[in-house]
Amino acid sequence: MRRLFWFDMNLGIWKKKWFLLFPFLLAPLLMLQFYFHYRLLSINFGSLLMYVYGGCAHYDPTFGQAFELPMAWMIVILLPAYYVLTYPVEDLLGSGRDIVVRCGARWKWWLSKCAWAVTSAVYFHVMLLLNLLVWTRIFDLPISLSADRTFLSVYFRLEPAVFQKTPRITISGIIILMLAFITLHLIALCLLLFLKEEASFALLAGYLLLSAYFFSPWLVGHYASVARAGTVMYGGYHVIPAAVYLLVVCLLAVGIGFWRFRFYDILGSE
Amino acid sequence: MKKILRMELKKAFWNRWFFFSLTLGLIAAGLSCYDKLSAFFREMDYLKENLDVILKVDDPVYSGYTVYNHWIGSSGESLGARLFYFWIPLLASISYGWSYAEEHFLGYDKQIVMRAGRGAYRHAKRIAIFLTGSCTAILPQIFNIIVILCFVPVRTPMSYLNTMYPVYPGFLSRIYFTVPALYVAFFVLYSGVFCGLTAIFCMEAVSFGKKGKMAVLIPFVILMLLDQFLPLLLQNDPEKPHVLIRPFSMMTGSIQAYTLGVVPIVLWITAMAALIFVLERWKKKEELY
Numbered sequence: 001m002r003r004l005f006w007f008d009m010n011l012g013i014w015k016k017k018w019f020l021l022f023p024f025l026l027a028p029l030l031m032l033q034f035y036f037h038y039r040l041l042s043i044n045f046g047s048l049l050m051y052v053y054g055g056c057a058h059y060d061p062t063f064g065q066a067f068e069l070p071m072a073w074m075i076v077i078l079l080p081a082y083y084v085l086t087y088p089v090e091d092l093l094g095s096g097r098d099i100v101v102r103c104g105a106r107w108k109w110w111l112s113k114c115a116w117a118v119t120s121a122v123y124f125h126v127m128l129l130l131n132l133l134v135w136t137r138i139f140d141l142p143i144s145l146s147a148d149r150t151f152l153s154v155y156f157r158l159e160p161a162v163f164q165k166t167p168r169i170t171i172s173g174i175i176i177l178m179l180a181f182i183t184l185h186l187i188a189l190c191l192l193l194f195l196k197e198e199a200s201f202a203l204l205a206g207y208l209l210l211s212a213y214f215f216s217p218w219l220v221g222h223y224a225s226v227a228r229a230g231t232v233m234y235g236g237y238h239v240i241p242a243a244v245y246l247l248v249v250c251l252l253a254v255g256i257g258f259w260r261f262r263f264y265d266i267l268g269s270e
Numbered sequence: 271m272k273k274i275l276r277m278e279l280k281k282a283f284w285n286r287w288f289f290f291s292l293t294l295g296l297i298a299a300g301l302s303c304y305d306k307l308s309a310f311f312r313e314m315d316y317l318k319e320n321l322d323v324i325l326k327v328d329d330p331v332y333s334g335y336t337v338y339n340h341w342i343g344s345s346g347e348s349l350g351a352r353l354f355y356f357w358i359p360l361l362a363s364i365s366y367g368w369s370y371a372e373e374h375f376l377g378y379d380k381q382i383v384m385r386a387g388r389g390a391y392r393h394a395k396r397i398a399i400f401l402t403g404s405c406t407a408i409l410p411q412i413f414n415i416i417v418i419l420c421f422v423p424v425r426t427p428m429s430y431l432n433t434m435y436p437v438y439p440g441f442l443s444r445i446y447f448t449v450p451a452l453y454v455a456f457f458v459l460y461s462g463v464f465c466g467l468t469a470i471f472c473m474e475a476v477s478f479g480k481k482g483k484m485a486v487l488i489p490f491v492i493l494m495l496l497d498q499f500l501p502l503l504l505q506n507d508p509e510k511p512h513v514l515i516r517p518f519s520m521m522t523g524s525i526q527a528y529t530l531g532v533v534p535i536v537l538w539i540t541a542m543a544a545l546i547f548v549l550e551r552w553k554k555k556e557e558l559y
Contacts, residue, residue: 029499032502033501061305061349067349067352069352069356069519071494071497071518072498075494075495075498078491078494079491082487085484085487089484197487198360198363198368198486199287199290201360202294202364205356206294209353210353
């Protein structure tokens with residue numbers, strides 16, 4: 001099992017040069033765009049995190065205002081998801097099939113892929129966060145996890161009263177963010193056992209858009225949006241229920257995938 | 271060429287992924303119909319209840335309620351519309367963009383090239399991919415317009431009611447207030463051509479080393495990156511009026527707070543067509559069958 005996991009780490013992360021590089025390439029681009037658009041406002045590291053991981057704070061269609069796609073947020077979620085959907089398929093078409101036969105238990109292969117999906121989510125987002133931190137220093141912006149209320153109201157096009165008096169991102173908020181990304185990766189991995197990879201990607205993209213459009217705690221994307229944390233806006237999610245919900249969804253995704261993979265036709269995967 | 275084109279078209283329009291993409295597109299277009307029609311009936315009821323106080327029947331305010339501001343391209347606030355315009359480049363690629371990747375992976379393409387010639391095979395494939403991609407984008411929009419036409423009257427928009435329409439001053443808005451049907455047809459056609467060309471890029475991604483069917487997603491991922499970062503390259507001054515250059519938003523006919531010129535639209539199409547041509551020529555030199 002351990003050997004299988006390291007094999008996946010090697011082939012699925014270490015040898016994927018673009019996957020390793022993306023956080024380093026994305027961070028300066030996001031920083032530049034953020035800086036050029038909002039340099040006139042009071043900005044800091046917290047504002048940058050809101051820009052990248054904020055998603056859509058709250059959208060109310062009754063005002064007739066157009067829904068703005070949170071594209072930066074979509075990119076940082078869908079880009080690693082693309083790799084999550086690529087590697088297991090490549091693996092099953094190549095040496096993975098032999099590995100499943102040789103290790104004698106399908107569950108080992110599946111659990112190894114789940115562990116790989118979790119590690120890839122953590123790697124991508126931790127590296128992106130660290131890079132954003134470095135670029136914040138390079139642009140000489142204050143390192144603070146509290147965001148300016150004016151910036152939030154301009155960026156999310158909402159009344160300042162929607163946000164807390166001192167909106168701030170907590171460490172537990174960042175942990176929930178990571179947990180949400182891990183859950184999304186596991187959902188993508190589970191979808192792969194039911195649908196083809198491109199259809200899974202399309203459904204995941206649609207699901208994310210739904211999560212941004214609706215302010216619903218039942219959608220996992222709700223927790224991947226740091227602007228919806230209770231410490232940032234009134235009526236936002238709380239850490240404990242969010243963590244419990246995400247862990248339950250994670251377990252469900254692993255469980256459903258485990259059950260499905262027992263009957264999965266690995267020879268017909270081509 | 272004719273024979274292989276007929277075969278490709280049959281394969282393209284009679285496969286489950288085309289129907290899958292079309293179904294998702296129709297669901298999104300249907301959602302938009304539901305959103306816009308429920309809002310239309312709600313507002314009509316309100317106007318009828320307050321008719322004596324606020325309006326007379328022939329009041330020009332009724333001109334604000336026309337099919338031209340209820341079709342899918344005009345509804346920036348509707349979930350269906352946002353979902354549709356975000357999805358269609360991807361759905362267009364999924365519909366038949368995968369075929370070259372699969373045939374290349376299985377080695378089937380070499381068999382066809384030996385029998386029909388490389389040019390005929392690739393041209394036929396490109397035409398089939400373009401047509402399925404375009405149909406995936408255009409058919410749900412036509413469906414949406416037909417459903418909206420069943421309930422909402424066709425009235426030429428009045429320029430003095432411009433707050434009720436999703437357009438901003440510019441050349442295209444002049445068309446909108448004079449020949450609105452042409453404006454709608456233009457955007458439906460543009461989205462079709464754009465998605466068709468995007469689907470062709472799946473084929474080019476395979477030619478350039480990306481093996482497997484995941485090549486289908488490469489054009490969509492690149493479009494997402496361009497949508498986010500292209501404004502950074504071309505306009506970084508928040509003081510200046512923004513010209514719309516984001517690919518996803520440009521497909522909708524709803525232009526809010528942006529000026530949409532014909533030039534960016536023509537540039538996008540020309541750039542994509544030219545890139546396909548260049549990639550094809552480049553690859554032709556390197557390939558040995």
